[in-house]
Every structure is written in structure tokens, then in C-alpha cells.
Amino acid sequence: MKAIYSALKRLFSATFRLPVSASALLFRPARTNQSRRDLLQGRLWRLLPRDRFPPLVTRLPKPQTEESPAEAPRSIGGINIDPVPATDLGKKSVARSLPVHRPPGAIDEFQFLIGCTRCGDCITACPYDAIFKAPDRLGNIASTPIIQADTSACMMCEDFPCIASCKPGVLVESIPPVMGTARVTEHLCFAHHNTTCTVCGEHCPVEGAITVADGKPTINEDTCTGCGVCRYVCPAPENAILLMPAFARPGRPHV
Known part of the structure; x- marks a missing residue:
């Protein structure tokens, strides 16, 4: 040494x-x-002799307080390197929700959720008890009116009492009463397995929405309103009708 x-x-x-x-x-x-x-x-x-050359950097003890304050953000050269939370611009927002079957004349979903008061007048006005309150498990759309075709389908009333009863104006006559569209699942349909069945075509309330050719039903998506009657009456064990809600609807009309 x-x-x-x-x-x-x-x-x-x-x-x-x-x-x-x-x-x-x-x-x-x-x-x-x-x-x-x-x-x-x-x-x-x-x-180096420490008595003559003290260390240049000294670790100071952290002050002990009853309630430790929040740590200062980390920085390099005065630039913050910690994640910065999103800025709250004060804009009212509505959480996105899965598409659901709304009653006839429903406006755009975003406007619908803001304008609907959950009063239930449209539910009371429906003569076929086809409109229900959305369950709490559906989150932000809870208590808003929906149609459950498996329980009771919309019968496409001529005067649409549900629309007439809507005071907030989220169900309007000027919007086409298109709630969705239906399709035939061929591998589940009796008619596609050499069994005579035209139940869906016989009960459809919309003229021209379902046609039967060679004993097999076909749904015209341009005419179908998604009322759900075909699904409600389908006798197939696994229900051969696939019912899909409208993914986009017109906004509230300007008065």
C-alpha cells in the first residue's frame, strides 16, 4: 500500500x-x-482526511411531522418530470354507455341522457307495456326508458303515445321511429332446417320488413325498425333473431 x-x-x-x-x-x-x-x-x-475535507454533499434529516406534507414533484433543471393529471376544463360530460334499445323517436344518445328526466311518463303511456326502466346495473343509463324485446316488443303504434307523453322532448315525432335492426341467424332458424316456419313474417307490424322466399324469411334492413316483434315471437329454442339497437340516432331537431 x-x-x-x-x-x-x-x-x-x-x-x-x-x-x-x-x-x-x-x-x-x-x-x-x-x-x-x-x-x-x-x-x-x-x-482524503475528513477532518480537513468535509463532504461536499450532506444528507439532511427529513423533518418529522404529525402529518407529512405531499412530496414535491420531481424535476430536472426545473422541469417537472412527474405525470401531470389531465386538466379539468369544467365541461359537463356524460360517460359513454353501451347501445340500448330506446323507444321510437329517441334522439341522439348523448342528448338523450342529458335531457331525459327519468319521469317514466312514456312507460306509463305505452299500451303494450313494452317500455321499461333501465336497471341500476347499467350505470349512467339507469332509470331511462328502454325496450326489452325478449319480454315485450314494441308494437309500432300508429299514434305513438310514448312520444306524445314525453315532456322533456327526448322522444320526438320528427325522427324516424327506427330503434335498431334485426337479422336472421340461419343456423338457428327452423325454416333453414327443412321445417316450415313463417311466424316472424306473420307477426311483423312493419309492411315489407320481412319477406319469405322458398319458405325462408329474409329481413329487409332498410325497412326494419328494430321493434323486436320477430324476436319476441320466434319459436326457435335458441331464438333465431338477432336484434341490434341503433348505434347512431339523429340529434334533437332545431325548433
Whole structure:
């Protein structure tokens, strides 16, 4: 170790031209806790006398308080590097929801959820009890009017009492009463398995929505209103009618 210290002393003195007093100060005999491993691992700072060269960086103890304040955001050069939460612009928003079957004349879903007061007048006005309140499990659309064709389908009344009873104006006559569309699932349909069945075509309340050719029903999607009668009357064990709600509806008409 003494040979190594002597070599380092000569190297530093020749390179930096240190005065003899400074050179002697830096390379005075090492403390007993210094080792060759410290030197080989680059821990030259341990060779300095700590009583004359105090550490440049000191870790201050963290103040102890009853309620620790929130930690300051991390930064590099004054630039915050912590995630920044989204800015709240104060805009009223409505959570997105899965498409559901609305009664005839329903306006755009976003406007519908804002304007509907959940009064239930359309439910009371329906003569066929085809309109129900959405259950609580559906979240933000809970208590709004929906149609469940498996329980009771919309019969497409001529005067649409549900629309007439809607005071908030989320059901309007000026919007076509298209609630969705239906399709025949051929591998579940009796008529596609050599069994005579035209029940859906016989009960459909919309003229031209279902046609039967060669004993097999076909749904015209351009005419279908998605009332759900075909699904309600289908006798197939697994129900051969796939009923889909309208994914987009017109907005509230300007008066």
C-alpha cells in the first residue's frame, strides 16, 4: 500500500504541480479502515482526511411531522418530470354507455341522457307495456326508458303515445321511429332446417320488413325498425333473431 501511495503522490505532483504542503496533506498516512479494494474500486475519496475535507454533499434529516406534507414533484433543471393529471376544463360530460334499445323517436344518445328526466311518463303511456326502466346495473343509463324485446316488443303504434307523453322532448315525432335492426341467424332458424316456419313474417307490424322466399324469411334492413316483434315471437329454442339497437340516432331537431 505504501508503494501505491508513493506512486500516486508522484503522479499527482507531476500532473497538477501541487505544492509540497498540499501534496503532503492529500497523501498523509491512510486510516486503518482503508483497503486495497477501496483503491481499486475508485473510492479515492476515502484517502482524503475528513477532518480537513468535509463532504461536499450532506444528507439532511427529513423533518418529522404529525402529518407529512405531499412530496414535491420531481424535476430536472426545473422541469417537472412527474405525470401531470389531465386538466379539468369544467365541461359537463356524460360517460359513454353501451347501445340500448330506446323507444321510437329517441334522439341522439348523448342528448338523450342529458335531457331525459327519468319521469317514466312514456312507460306509463305505452299500451303494450313494452317500455321499461333501465336497471341500476347499467350505470349512467339507469332509470331511462328502454325496450326489452325478449319480454315485450314494441308494437309500432300508429299514434305513438310514448312520444306524445314525453315532456322533456327526448322522444320526438320528427325522427324516424327506427330503434335498431334485426337479422336472421340461419343456423338457428327452423325454416333453414327443412321445417316450415313463417311466424316472424306473420307477426311483423312493419309492411315489407320481412319477406319469405322458398319458405325462408329474409329481413329487409332498410325497412326494419328494430321493434323486436320477430324476436319476441320466434319459436326457435335458441331464438333465431338477432336484434341490434341503433348505434347512431339523429340529434334533437332545431325548433
